[in-house]
Amino acid sequence: xxxxxxxxxxxxxxxxxxxxxxxxxxxxxxxxxxxxxxxxxxxxxxxxxxxxxxxxxxxxxxxxxxxxxxxxxxxxxxxxxxxxxxxxxxxxxxxxxxxxxxxxxxxxxxxxxxxxxxxxxxxxxxxxxxxxxxxxxxxxxxxxxxxxxxxxxxxxxxxxxxxxxxxxxxxxxxxxxxxxxxxxxxxxxxxxxx
Amino acid sequence: xxxxxxxxxxxxxxxxxxxxxxxxxxxxxxxxxxxxxxxxxxxxxxxxxxxxxxxxxxxxxxxxxxxxxxxxxxxxxxxxxxxxxxxxxxxxxxxxxxxxxxxxxxxxxxxxxxxxxxxxxxxxxxxxxxxxxxxxxxxxxxxxxxxxxxxxxxxxxxxxxxxxxxxxxxxxxxxxxxxxxxxxxxxxxxxxxxxxxxxxxxxxxxxxxxxxxxxxxxxxxxxxxxxxxxxxxxxxxxxxxxxxxxxxxxxxxxxxxxxxxxxxxxxxxxxxx
Numbered sequence: 001x002x003x004x005x006x007x008x009x010x011x012x013x014x015x016x017x018x019x020x021x022x023x024x025x026x027x028x029x030x031x032x033x034x035x036x037x038x039x040x041x042x043x044x045x046x047x048x049x050x051x052x053x054x055x056x057x058x059x060x061x062x063x064x065x066x067x068x069x070x071x072x073x074x075x076x077x078x079x080x081x082x083x084x085x086x087x088x089x090x091x092x093x094x095x096x097x098x099x100x101x102x103x104x105x106x107x108x109x110x111x112x113x114x115x116x117x118x119x120x121x122x123x124x125x126x127x128x129x130x131x132x133x134x135x136x137x138x139x140x141x142x143x144x145x146x147x148x149x150x151x152x153x154x155x156x157x158x159x160x161x162x163x164x165x166x167x168x169x170x171x172x173x174x175x176x177x178x179x180x181x182x183x184x185x186x187x188x189x190x191x192x193x194x
Numbered sequence: 195x196x197x198x199x200x201x202x203x204x205x206x207x208x209x210x211x212x213x214x215x216x217x218x219x220x221x222x223x224x225x226x227x228x229x230x231x232x233x234x235x236x237x238x239x240x241x242x243x244x245x246x247x248x249x250x251x252x253x254x255x256x257x258x259x260x261x262x263x264x265x266x267x268x269x270x271x272x273x274x275x276x277x278x279x280x281x282x283x284x285x286x287x288x289x290x291x292x293x294x295x296x297x298x299x300x301x302x303x304x305x306x307x308x309x310x311x312x313x314x315x316x317x318x319x320x321x322x323x324x325x326x327x328x329x330x331x332x333x334x335x336x337x338x339x340x341x342x343x344x345x346x347x348x349x350x351x352x353x354x355x356x357x358x359x360x361x362x363x364x365x366x367x368x369x370x371x372x373x374x375x376x377x378x379x380x381x382x383x384x385x386x387x388x389x390x391x392x393x394x395x396x397x398x399x400x401x402x403x404x405x406x407x408x409x410x411x412x413x414x415x416x417x418x419x420x421x422x423x424x425x426x427x428x429x430x431x432x433x434x435x436x437x438x439x440x441x442x443x444x445x446x447x448x449x450x451x452x453x454x455x456x457x458x459x460x461x462x463x464x465x466x467x
């Protein structure tokens with residue numbers, strides 16, 4: 001049985017260690033997903049996700065209210081991830097994640113054959129996502145993976161809502177074209193569009 | 195059979211699908227260009243909100259005849275289904291334990307901020323303290339902080355005790371005196387300005403070291419003199435302030451003391467009354 005989010009946040013705010021542990025368990029998947037989406041590397045993603053949680057713990061008096069908490073959490077994690085990437089880019093070049101590593105990240109409980117197919121699809125999508133431009137990738141992460149509304153995407157990226165809408169639409173098509181091209185390695189699509 | 199000169203080239207009333215596609219492409223190429231870009235833009239925006247019925251019909255008509263766009267639209271649909279499953283990724287069994295361990299060493303305040311019980315007049319002081327703590331935490335996270343602190347400490351040491359090289363020279367000279375078993379002045383008088391000379395078991399100190407020692411001693415003497423003056427002056431100021439405060443308190447006491455009794459003194463009781 002899970003606590004209601006506002007109760008959980010209130011207990012974390014009051015310094016309840018059990019509530020904090022429950023909070024970590026509840027949101028670690030989402031935050032690790034954001035960290036992995038931005039870093040593209042499981043080890044970096046783990047470090048980044050831990051760093052995000054430590055920052056959240058330090059600033060728990062400034063958390064958003066329960067109604068707006070998840071969008072706020074996604075936006076905060078995104079900002080910390082961007083900071084992390086900026087620091088890492090200053091040190092080393094970004095590393096590409098391999099298909100096998102990407103496939104290992106899945107945790108769904110399907111039958112083996114379906115699991116293999118799902119893993120292949122996920123790894124293909126991850127690879128296609130890594131090939132997008134930074135702007136398109138970020139739009140897909142916030143809108144289609146994390147499920148923010150267009151207004152929340154616009155606020156997070158500090159852009160007008162119309163720009164967010166057009167970027168999202170364009171990014172989806174770029175992603176689909178990448179996935180399509182990668183899934184047909186022998187014959188490239190005979191398509192006149194973009 | 196040979197074609198009559200007035201016979202039309204197209205004998206059929208309808209075009210084949212391939213011919214229709216070719217004709218559409220030819221017309222578009224000579225007018226607006228391919229409509230695929232427009233169709234795909236609309237397809238990509240469909241998840242954000244439904245299109246109006248007429249645009250929906252136009253997009254459907256394009257997809258019906260454009261295999262490339264149809265393939266992209268199908269791939270997009272499948273990809274979005276996969277993206278929805280990526281909202282959470284399990285980071286591993288030990289992740290929670292690592293995070294809790296990383297945060298358990300930090301101070302957990304169960305009763306809210308320290309200044310919560312203070313009046314609003316002093317809340318700014320608590321906020322100031324919180325801001326300072328935040329800045330301090332940010333500073334601690336900086337990798338060069340230890341280096342900067344070491345530099346600052348070195349500068350402070352140099353300012354406070356003077357040039358440490360002179361002190362070291364002085365200490366070295368004193369140890370040399372100890373080894374030599376005689377005063378540095380007599381030894382240096384013997385070797386003059388020639389520098390350090392080892393004479394058998396005796397280590398003597400050159401004259402410039404002795405000069406440096408004298409310089410340090412004179413600096414120390416002047417510093418001690420200045421310090422004594424500062425202490426004396428501070429004591430005088432404290433004593434004067436104390437006298438002034440005592441006078442002030444006695445004056446306040448005199449102003450606020452109850453008035454003297456106005457009743458007449460009673461007559462002494464006589465014995466036998």
